[in-house]
Amino acid sequence: MLQQILKDTYLDPELLAELSDVQKHILFYKMREEQLRRWRELEAQEALAQAEGCRPPKTKQASDKHIQWLLGADGEVWVWIMGEGPGDKPYEEISEELITERVRLQAQREAEELWRQKEAEITKKFRDALANEKARILAEKWKVEMEDHKAAKVLEEQIHEEFKRKEEEERKRGEEQIRLQEECRAKELYWTLKQAQMQSHASEKEEREWEEQLRRSKASDEERSRCAQRAREEYRRHSLRAIQKGTVAGLSSMFQKLGQSHQQEARLYHQFSGPGRPLPLTSPSRAWERPLRPVSRAVIVQWFKKEQLPRHAGFERNTTSIAPWFHGIITREDAEDLLENMTEGAFLVRVSEKIWGYTLSYRMRQGFKHFLVDASGDFYSFLGVGPNRHATLTDLIDFHKEEIITVSGGELLQEPCGQRDSPPDYHPLFE
Numbered sequence: 001m002l003q004q005i006l007k008d009t010y011l012d013p014e015l016l017a018e019l020s021d022v023q024k025h026i027l028f029y030k031m032r033e034e035q036l037r038r039w040r041e042l043e044a045q046e047a048l049a050q051a052e053g054c055r056p057p058k059t060k061q062a063s064d065k066h067i068q069w070l071l072g073a074d075g076e077v078w079v080w081i082m083g084e085g086p087g088d089k090p091y092e093e094i095s096e097e098l099i100t101e102r103v104r105l106q107a108q109r110e111a112e113e114l115w116r117q118k119e120a121e122i123t124k125k126f127r128d129a130l131a132n133e134k135a136r137i138l139a140e141k142w143k144v145e146m147e148d149h150k151a152a153k154v155l156e157e158q159i160h161e162e163f164k165r166k167e168e169e170e171r172k173r174g175e176e177q178i179r180l181q182e183e184c185r186a187k188e189l190y191w192t193l194k195q196a197q198m199q200s201h202a203s204e205k206e207e208r209e210w211e212e213q214l215r216r217s218k219a220s221d222e223e224r225s226r227c228a229q230r231a232r233e234e235y236r237r238h239s240l241r242a243i244q245k246g247t248v249a250g251l252s253s254m255f256q257k258l259g260q261s262h263q264q265e266a267r268l269y270h271q272f273s274g275p276g277r278p279l280p281l282t283s284p285s286r287a288w289e290r291p292l293r294p295v296s297r298a299v300i301v302q303w304f305k306k307e308q309l310p311r312h313a314g315f316e317r318n319t320t321s322i323a324p325w326f327h328g329i330i331t332r333e334d335a336e337d338l339l340e341n342m343t344e345g346a347f348l349v350r351v352s353e354k355i356w357g358y359t360l361s362y363r364m365r366q367g368f369k370h371f372l373v374d375a376s377g378d379f380y381s382f383l384g385v386g387p388n389r390h391a392t393l394t395d396l397i398d399f400h401k402e403e404i405i406t407v408s409g410g411e412l413l414q415e416p417c418g419q420r421d422s423p424p425d426y427h428p429l430f431e
Contacts, residue, residue: 001355001374001383002027006034012293015354019384020369022406026217027384099193107186111178118174126167133159213408220407221386294353297329297428303356304429308375313393314349314426325349325397325416328426335361336368338417345414349373349397351429355383358393362411371405 005011009031019027072078089097137156288306291299308314314326327335327350339346339361346363357375360382361368372383373396379389380396385406390396397413405411419425 001357001376002030002381006031009034015372018352018354018359018370018372020371022213022217022408023371023382023384025214026221026386029214029218030384095197099190099197103186103189103193106189107182110185111182114181115175115178118178119171122167122170122174126163126170130160130163133163216407223407290356294356297353300329300351300353301428304351311392313375314429315394317392317394317398322426323349323394323397323416324418326426327351327419328424328429329353330425332359332361332370334425335359335370338420339363339368342415342417345412346417347413347415348417349393351426357383361417362405362413363417364409364411369409369411 005027011027011031016024069077134156137159288302290303290307294300294303304313314322316323325348327338327348329351335348335350338348342363344363344365347360349358349360352359352372355372355374355376357380358373360371360373362371371385373393374381374383375393379391380393381387381389382396382405388396388399390399400411401413403412
């Protein structure tokens with residue numbers, strides 16, 4: 001299924017809705033890798049065709065533009081990361097200083113403009129007052145009536161000094177008012193810029209978290225691939241050895257080899273209420289052709305009987321008992337209803353209606369997760385999660401009882417979720 005998606009570079013919207021966010025990210029990353037691989041392959045073919053003379057080389061326009069990198073003492077390109085060099089200030093401290101300086105300059109410019117207006121107003125006010133007072137003195141002819149012109153001059157100077165003193169007091173009050181306005185404006189500008197910076201940092205943080213999540217997902221894939229390689233090989237050897245011994249052959253052939261009777265077959269499926277019917281034998285004379293995708297429940301049941309029963313899907317390892325975690329063709333809502341009252345780590349496996357495979361429903365601390373299990377080939381693997389492949393469905397379940405499914409979620413399969421109703425929901429698969 002994953003190879004088909006990468007080949008077509010297309011994913012059905014209904015199938016996409018079944019994937020979790022982590023699965024979507026990883027699948028998008030793998031599709032992007034496939035696009036880059038095809039692009040490099042096309043470039044190599046173009047270069048080979050040009051080398052063999054089948055195609056004229058592409059001519060590039062001459063340009064005088066070029067880039068010259070600054071080299072370090074070791075001859076490599078010199079790179080400086082702000083905040084990590086010797087003597088560098090942390091980014092937060094530099095940002096705080098820039099904001100403070102910017103606010104101070106803006107508030108200072110606004111205060112200077114206010115002071116010029118205030119100073120012009122004060123100067124005009126006292127110039128007009130002094131002119132009016134002089135006019136009054138001249139109108140009353142104080143200087144003509146007073147015998148001592150010197151006394152008149154002294155009186156005029158006293159009046160001038162008084163107005164000058166009042167002007168200075170008014171100027172000081174204006175300066176204090178402008179200073180208070182400057183402080184208030186500086187605080188207002190500071191918080192405006194700080195809020196803008198916080199919003200910018202929030203968007204940058206989201207982008208960094210997205211990149212970190214992709215990086216961790218890729219790293220976890222590689223790490224799990226290395227750590228689980230030996231385990232996969234061991235599981236595959238055990239499964240192949242079991243197949244050779246006949247323990248995971250078709251149910252009919254298994255009964256024949258073991259020499260079990262019809263009554264023993266009925267005891268094998270003691271879960272079924274009422275008289276059960278034996279499993280249908282796979283008819284070798286009639287070829288089974290699988291549609292491109294599941295189209296109905298009847299087709300899914302036929303697929304399970306033709307392809308999955310011979311592979312011992314849904315049974316416990318090396319036994320003739322159906323696994324407690326196995327369920328039939330049930331919906332996502334039914335699976336979540338079964339897991340609702342269980343603890344974190346509970347799980348079940350249900351037959352999928354979206355792909356040729358299964359869906360593993362997992363109980364989280366808050367909510368649920370659903371992982372698609374691709375069974376369209378000769379192995380079982382999670383779709384869009386990792387490269388791990390397993391020979392049987394039971395191998396996949398047992399493997400993830402000890403190994404987490406995703407690094408970000410840390411899912412470990414702990415407690416299987418069994419049947420609630422009678423007959424069990426997988427009854428149509430074995431009729």
